[in-house]
Amino acid sequence: MHVLVVEDEAGVAESLIRGLRRHGYEAFGVDTGARALEAYRSADLVLLDLDLPDMDGLEVCRRIRSASDTPIIAFTDRATELDRVLGLQAGSDDCLGKPFGLRELMARMDAVMRRARPRERTEGRCISHGPLRIDAAAREVRLDGRLIEVTRKEFDLLYHLASHPGMVISRGQLMAEIWGDPVGPALGTRASRTIDTHVSTLRSKLGNRDWIRTVRGVGFRFGHG
Numbered sequence: 001m002h003v004l005v006v007e008d009e010a011g012v013a014e015s016l017i018r019g020l021r022r023h024g025y026e027a028f029g030v031d032t033g034a035r036a037l038e039a040y041r042s043a044d045l046v047l048l049d050l051d052l053p054d055m056d057g058l059e060v061c062r063r064i065r066s067a068s069d070t071p072i073i074a075f076t077d078r079a080t081e082l083d084r085v086l087g088l089q090a091g092s093d094d095c096l097g098k099p100f101g102l103r104e105l106m107a108r109m110d111a112v113m114r115r116a117r118p119r120e121r122t123e124g125r126c127i128s129h130g131p132l133r134i135d136a137a138a139r140e141v142r143l144d145g146r147l148i149e150v151t152r153k154e155f156d157l158l159y160h161l162a163s164h165p166g167m168v169i170s171r172g173q174l175m176a177e178i179w180g181d182p183v184g185p186a187l188g189t190r191a192s193r194t195i196d197t198h199v200s201t202l203r204s205k206l207g208n209r210d211w212i213r214t215v216r217g218v219g220f221r222f223g224h225g
Contacts, residue, residue: 001113004043005029006036006060008053012098016047019102033060040064045109049098050076050087058090065091069139069152071116073108075100088179089194091151127162130224132211134159148205153178157198161212161222170219171195 003020007013008031020027030039033055040046046064050057061072074092076083087095093112096104127134131144139155141148150158156178161169171192179194199220203209213223 001025001044002042003027003109004036004039004046006033006046006052006057007031007049008051009049016102016105020106023102023106033057036060037063040068040070043070045113046070046072047105048072048074048092050074050083058086061087061090061092065151069116071112073105073112085194089197091153093179127159129162129165129222132162132206134162143206150202150205154198154202154205157195158202158212161220165222168215168218168221172219174219 003025005013005016005020005027007016007029010031013029013031017027017029028039028043030036031053033052036046036048036052037060048057048061048064050061052060057074057076061074064070064072072092074087074090074095075098076087076095077098083097084095093115094108096108125136127136133142134140134155135142136159139152141150141155141158157174160174160177174195199212199214203212206212210223213221215221
């Protein structure tokens with residue numbers, strides 16, 4: 001697996017790349033956001049330091065995510081809940097604080113790649129509800145035959161809800177399934193806001209709030225537009 005390390009601290013980058021190569025990864029590195037935006041297409045996974053010298057790492061994350069489904073693990077010297085949530089909202093698949101151990105990082109890499117690979121249960125499946133068609137193989141959403149542009153997280157969220165018609169799915173379940181963040185029963189305000197933002201954006205793109213219905217105090221269920 002080709003891993004792009006985006007890290008401007010030379011010592012940290014070299015140590016990380018050497019460690020990954022010892023464990024069989026084809027790791028290579030760049031030290032700026034601009035170079036990351038040029039190099040990420042050659043990678044299967046991006047390890048992205050959010051503290052870069054030339055541009056905001058969150059913006060680098062957003063640009064990669066807007067153009068690609070390449071998995072991203074972000075990391076930062078600031079390990080607050082807000083920083084982790086901002087990283088997830090920018091499109092990263094995981095976010096952790098520095099310093100971190102190589103074993104933990106590789107475990108997170110494995111978990112992210114498992115989620116990023118087409119799941120056996122969704123591979124080749126299409127879900128149709130009236131004029132709405134969700135194609136898991138092509139990762140396309142069409143409404144009345146018109147292609148609806150959605151991000152990877154938006155697609156995963158809509159597909160997950162549509163796969164369980166009539167079932168109320170809690171925000172905590174969605175955070176664990178779509179974002180890979182098992183937050184437990186006490187869902188944080190910012191994590192809840194992340195889900196609500198994605199739901200709101202999906203409703204806007206679908207042109208009808210009834211496709212995703214809110215069950216107050218519980219979560220969401222798939223409806224019909």
